[in-house]
Amino acid sequence: MKKIVSLAIMMLIAVMAQAQMLNPVKFSSQLKTNGTAEAEIIFSGNISSGWHVYSTGLGADGPISATFNVNKLDGVELVGKLTARGSEISNFDKLFDMKLRYFEHSVQFVQKVKFIKPNYNISAYLEYGACNDKNCLPPTSVDFSKNGKSPATAASTNKTNAASSSDNKALLLAAASGSPEAKAALAKLRADSLANLKADSISKADSITSTSLSSADKTSLWKPVIGQLRQQNGNSDSDNQSWTYIFFMGFLGGLLALFTPCVWPIIPMTVSFFLKRAKDNKKKGIRDAITYGISIVVIYLALGLAVTGLFGASALNALATNAVFNILFCLLLILFAVSFFGWFEIRLPEKWGNAVDTKATSTTGLLSIFLMAFTLTLVSFSCTGPIIGFLLVDFATSGSILGPAIGMFGFALALALPFTLFAMFPSWLKSAPRSGSWMNTIKVVLGFIELAFSLKFFSVADLAYGWHILDREVFLSLWIVIFGALGLYLIGKLKFQSDEVGGDINKPMPVPCIMLGLCSFAFAIYMVPGLWGAPCKAVSAFAPPMNTQDFNLDTKEIKAQYTDYEAGMAAAKAAGKPALIDFTGFGCVNCRKMEAAVWTDPQVAEKISKEYVLISLFVDDKTPLSKPMIITENGQKRTLRSIGDKWSYLQRSKFGANAQPFYVPVDNEGNPLNGSYSYKEDIPDYTAFLQKGLDKYRNARQ
Structure with a gap:
């Protein structure tokens, strides 16, 4: 029993040691002869979602190209170069200043050969490079080895040898008769023969050397430290950290949604309804309000799970770098931003809300409470929709499969919390701030934030396609303008049409708004040195990389002291x-x-x-x-x-x-x-x- 336990522990350690090893591409190889003198060596690859394999002939200055390499060829000769088959994708990459060609999902690399002897022996390998949006694999090889009888070569080989022998005899006779051309050709033939002999000798010597090195001692510097490194990495769980971030962002979005004109005025009305509904039983009123809050959580959690279910795990991970999706996200956020600015309102059809409200009135019990929560969701969509849309975009491209569900749970929790708390403590309603123009100010501020973040998603597409529209200095310039305009709005120097609805348009802005406006100005000024190459740490996670900046006064470059x-x-x-x-x-x-x-x-x-x-x-x-x-x-x-x-x-x-x-x-x-x-x-x-x-x-x- 102890041996079995020990074996199980060893197997577990071995599996854990491979946790950081990636194997996103799987190749198989075959020799396709078709019974003729020519054949094809075919390497067929299946590529995991989110990864790509580079094509052939990218050049020495580009990424790792697919190449066919020979260990030994006997009885065959190569015909042409390695070719690629499949749906090749071509995009300009600014880092390499060239077009990169690669394959996703599947690819075939084919090397044609011709049999020249009755028997053949092939030992070769395919070398390729693979990358995703975060990692690149080192040059990876796929071995191919095969030998046997050639399908059809004997006659052509004999004719070739006879012709070669006849040509050599003619060349010797011409040289003996004193022909200068024949003497030069004969000298070249001898030099080629000596070169071939030398190459064969080197190949044999290399083979002997390789064998002698196979038993070389490993120094202490090469001692594996996989267990120690895994223990160090285990101190911080990146997935948990990202989930915490997603939940916090969702919760913050829910809090912001609370203070919009579509949600805040509904809170006292809803809480009063539940308390009056159970006038003789206060506990029942509180219980109904809690059920109402739980219903809100369930509705938005279902929305997050639906996003994951519709797209699937692999699609959500691919969204982070997919150029088309990022462009759509950018346009979506711009649409939400101008909606918050008051240009138009995004509303669901009124008959949907009326139908649900009628159903809630005509039913009793838990179903009626759930339908009331659903009515809130529909009625408040014009304010919560842009916030939810922004959050779902961010969560879907976070790389976490459960991101949308976790984010919506945080959003719904923040949205449901005041309904429950005010029901439990009704006296708090008296001290709650009344509805007013301040809610419209929050909407406009959110519009500026969504407009700024839309540029982040466009930047991903710009880098992928190599358009060079949104290089780092252009991105920073736009953010400087956006946050400068936000500062002007918060101090009351910039007005929108929607501000006229909230009251006196000439009324001075409150002190908290002015303070936030000054912070927005300070942030805009902070980004100005970035136009000349300053790192701007606060925006480094959103702005394009430094190498996209055309004008950079900071030319300091870090180079390694050693490459051994x-x-x-x-x-x-x-x-x-x-x-x-x-x-x-x-x-x-x-x-x-x-x-x-x-x-x-x-x-x-x-x-x-x-x-x-x-x-x-x-x-x-x-x-x-x-x-x-x-x-x-x-x-x-x-x-x-x-x-x-x-x-x-x-x-x-x-x-x-x-x-x-x-x-x-x-x-x-x-x-x-x-x-x-x-x-x-x-x-x-x-x-x-x-x-x-x-x-x-x-x-x-x-």
Whole structure:
């Protein structure tokens, strides 16, 4: 029994160790001959939702292209280059200043070959790169190996050999007769033969070297720390943090909805109705009011679940980077904003509300209370609809599958709370503020906020299509104008048509509005230096990345002191500093975004350059290793041929991850000082991440 328990624990640890390993693309391979002298080597790939695989021939300056690589070819020769089949997507990428071509969902890569001998032996592999909106995989290979009898080659091979022999004899005779052209051709033929012999010798020597390296000892720096790193990452649950944020945003939206002209005046009327309905039984009135509040929660929670059910989990995750959806979201928020400004009102058909209200009056019990809550939902839609729409857009693109449901639960809870509290404590109604023009002010302020956030969604589409319409300085300019106009409105210098309905249009604004207006002015002025390259931390999560800015006076760039793991760790030990391991790639888009938007921040730059030894390891570096390495991974032998292969293996074997960007601070023995950090353009969070590693390193040395 103990052995079984121990085995189960070991299997659980093994599964946990693979938690950070991504496997979004699965390839199969086959040789399709069709009984002729020509055949096709076909690699068929299934790509997980949200991921894409890059096409062939993107160039050395682009991401990782799909390539066909040969270990051994005997009895066959290649025909043409590797080609791609499938629905290829082409988008301009400003980071690489080129069009990137890639595939989603599925792809086939095909290499044609021709049999030239009766028997053949093929050993080759496909190398490809895959990315999603947050991570990129290192260059990944798919092995192909096959041998056997060729379908149809003997006759053509004999003819080719005979022709070649006849041509060689003619060339020798011509050279013997003194022909200069024949002598030059014969010399070239001999040189080619010597080159081929030399290549064969090198290939055999490389094979021998690879075999001898397979038993190389691993140094302590390569010791796996997957368990330690997982423990460090476990200190903060990012999903729980995001759910807390979504719930808080929903709750805040519900509070704002309370103070709109469609909801606030209904509260005292509804509470009074429940109390009068149970005049002789006060407890029953309170119970009905609580049931009314619960009904509101149920209605909006059902709305959130419906959004998740309609789109599905994979679609919700894809919305975050889908350009078409982000454009629609942008237009939707603009529509809601101008509605709050008073240009028009978004209303549901009145007959819907009347029908539900009539049904609620004619029924009794819990059903009547639920229908009353549903009536509130329909009647107040002109005010709550834009807020709900904005929240659902934000929740759906948060990457959390349950985001809309959690957000709507927070929204409904805030909306239902006053109905319950005022029913339990009726005396509070006397001290509640009366309806007035202040509710219209809240609507207009919400309109400015929705207009500002609509630009965030348009920015995603602009970056995806490479339009360069909303680069960072344009985005900041628009936000400066929007929040400047909000400040003018709050101090009473800017008026809307809807303000005339609320009372005296010339009446001075209250002190709280003026104070908030000054804060809005201050925020607008704060963003002005960003037009010349200032980081503007408060808007870094919303504005386009720094590299989209055409005019930038801050040219400071952080570069790694070392691009070799062992050399960098030795330097860190000699200097008495911790090392920051940066697993990156030349073709990693999000790595460049982090470097442009986060590393350029003065605090981050100072910590990386002065308090850490930065080691950047490029997992797509094609530079050949001086000696190929043979390693055993997951029970299978693999050959590491390039520097990128080596660093990719280091990331997998030591840290249990295979996506970039991937940052982890380590001590001088290679042990993690903090959890890992991936793609997240949050400067304060990244600064805290670096500081935590520094504090732990210093405490350990004291």
